[in-house]
Amino acid sequence: EDKVVQSPLSLVVHEGDTVTLNCSYEVTNFRSLLWYKQEKKAPTFLFMLTSSGIEKKSGRLSSILDKKELFSILNITATQTGDSAVYLCASSGYNFNKFYFGSGTKLNVKP
Amino acid sequence: DAMVIQNPRYQVTQFGKPVTLSCSQTLNHNVMYWYQQKSSQAPKLLFHYYDKDFNNEADTPDNFQSRRPNTSFCFLDIRSPGLGDAARYLCATSRGLEGYEQYFGPGTRLTVT
Numbered sequence: 001e002d003k004v005v006q007s008p009l010s011l012v013v014h015e016g017d018t019v020t021l022n023c024s025y026e027v028t029n030f031r032s033l034l035w036y037k038q039e040k041k042a043p044t045f046l047f048m049l050t051s052s053g054i055e056k057k058s059g060r061l062s063s064i065l066d067k068k069e070l071f072s073i074l075n076i077t078a079t080q081t082g083d084s085a086v087y088l089c090a091s092s093g094y095n096f097n098k099f100y101f102g103s104g105t106k107l108n109v110k111p
Numbered sequence: 112d113a114m115v116i117q118n119p120r121y122q123v124t125q126f127g128k129p130v131t132l133s134c135s136q137t138l139n140h141n142v143m144y145w146y147q148q149k150s151s152q153a154p155k156l157l158f159h160y161y162d163k164d165f166n167n168e169a170d171t172p173d174n175f176q177s178r179r180p181n182t183s184f185c186f187l188d189i190r191s192p193g194l195g196d197a198a199r200y201l202c203a204t205s206r207g208l209e210g211y212e213q214y215f216g217p218g219t220r221l222t223v224t
Contacts, residue, residue, distance in 0.1 A: 032211075032212075036215075042215035
């Protein structure tokens, strides 16, 4: 059964801390892995990863994919209270139009 | 700006009273999806359209139907809403196959009384 598992489920840090969010996947004929940030609204796209070992970076956020070990990490450096959100990981596989979502990691950044 | 629009943002319906949620997009994407997201849970795919081809997820209840009259619009019909159908309904689009990223609308929060 195809699935995506995220850890931890929730995380509390203080401003300025660096966090690493984990996403492991078991998806038949893996095609891509996506990261989204969800506040009290719809998910906002962050990154799409298709190749192993190539880091994608946007400001304080970065992500990398390991297709051998079947996982991805999302790093956030120098966290700010505005980073507080649920971070969702999703993966697509053989059925190209279907994305399997993880349960999300709820990040709470305290001042 | 090109975007995915959902109306209404909040919808209240009565138990058993049919309700329709709408989604439109200006991205000219081929694929449109409907997700159901309950509180503190990941979005759950209900179905999607690739152009006019409808693809229903195996575990989507028959109570949920969809229509896509043209590229820009897609509707989610809930024929007889139950209390368990209260959720946020997210519409998303993607350019096509091969794992393109999905762009989400703001969602419609459905309350069933």
